[in-house]
Amino acid sequence: MLNPEEINMLHNYFLPNITPVLVMEVLGDLKKDESEGKSSKESVVKLARKLLPHNSAVNIHYSKLIEMDLLGDMVNIDNRPIVGEITTKESTTGLRGFHIEDSAEEKALGKWRTGEFSTTDELVAKLWREVTTQKDILENLQQQLKKGDAGSPPLKSLQEVKNYVDQIMADPQNQTGILKFCIAEFGISAESAAVIFARWEQQPEKKFSSFAPYAFYCCLVKLFFYIGLKNHLIGTRPTNHVDLQYLYYLPFCLIFSSNDKFHKSVIELLVGERHTFISGDQLKKGLQEAIGYRSTLSERKDIDRTLKEPPRVPDFIIYKLWNKYLAWPPKFERKISDQEIEEQKKKIDEFIAASNTPGMQDAIDNPDFVVKKYFITLNDPCPCGSGKKFAECHHKQQ
Ligand SMILES: [Zn+2]
Structure with missing residues (x-):
């Protein structure tokens, strides 16, 4: 129900946790209109393009996590996504952190965005459809x-x-x-x-x-x-x-959003103290408030700022959510010098370069850095959040 601009702003203001069931629902659309004899590939491509790779992660499937939990491997319940494919790496200055590879679901989404479907995708979609639409189940x-x-x-x-x-x-x-x-x-x-x-x-x-x-x-x-x-x-x-x-x-x-009737009827009984439930309509309204506000701005720096943080209008829905979870807006603002930015960029390059080192065996609790890799094509929205295609934004500037 969100349009591309709203989806882009959603990824600028939040870190969406994409559930494997959503990925399956997207794929299931591949077989949706089969009975009518027409292809639904376009519909899957369109949906997959809404699950942007930047600032998001696909959570590990719940059944895997239940098994881990029962076996005694700690499953952290702390309102953050649990992702797989993690290796511990050491950077040149001896800092240790995580490198996270694309999961199977993320790889699949990347392919679907470009319209590429395997025979397995077709089969899985068919099975998913059969099982989930069985009327009397x-x-x-x-x-x-x-x-x-x-x-x-x-x-x-x-x-x-x-x-x-x-x-x-x-x-x-x-x-x-x-x-x-x-x-x-x-x-x-x-x-x-x-x-x-x-x-x-x-x-x-x-x-x-x-x-x-x-x-x-x-x-x-x-x-x-x-x-x-x-x-x-x-x-x-x-x-x-x-x-x-x-x-x-x-x-x-932390925030669960849905417009589904079933979810709306049960959610208040299941959410924890730290959670917020926001209906899909409210979320859309919140994103529209921010987008509408941005369209009234004329200064470049003000417009750019709305890509990194929501407009500071206390009545806005997204302002309230940021305020609730992020101790935001800050009491006083620190000016970051150009030199500091340069140093930070160097640090980031150092963390990324650790990719070429072998993974470490010993587990660490508090990583100094986290590098999340993801697959992106020139047609995907630029990870900077501008809403422009990658080909027409930072790819050009490289
Ligand atoms: Zn960009």
């Missing part, structure tokens, strides 16, 4: 859930469902049961399950929320969905099953 599930648990009293609101689920999940009697539910529901392999149960047996206190906090959260969301469905408080539209997946990534963002 949730109706059947609803029937099964009702049969399986006929005795419990009906719940009348989603708030009641949430309270009920919280209660089930906190009950010491249920902890091993929740672990089994998690392993079955999230498709954990038998091999991993054996290791996970061994780890569980060693726990002095059998408490699932501290054993695997992220997996605990995902079980809570899924159980909430099932019980809401069973009580007819969540609808049986097949897309709800897809939309559910977005909620597994809530722990990896």
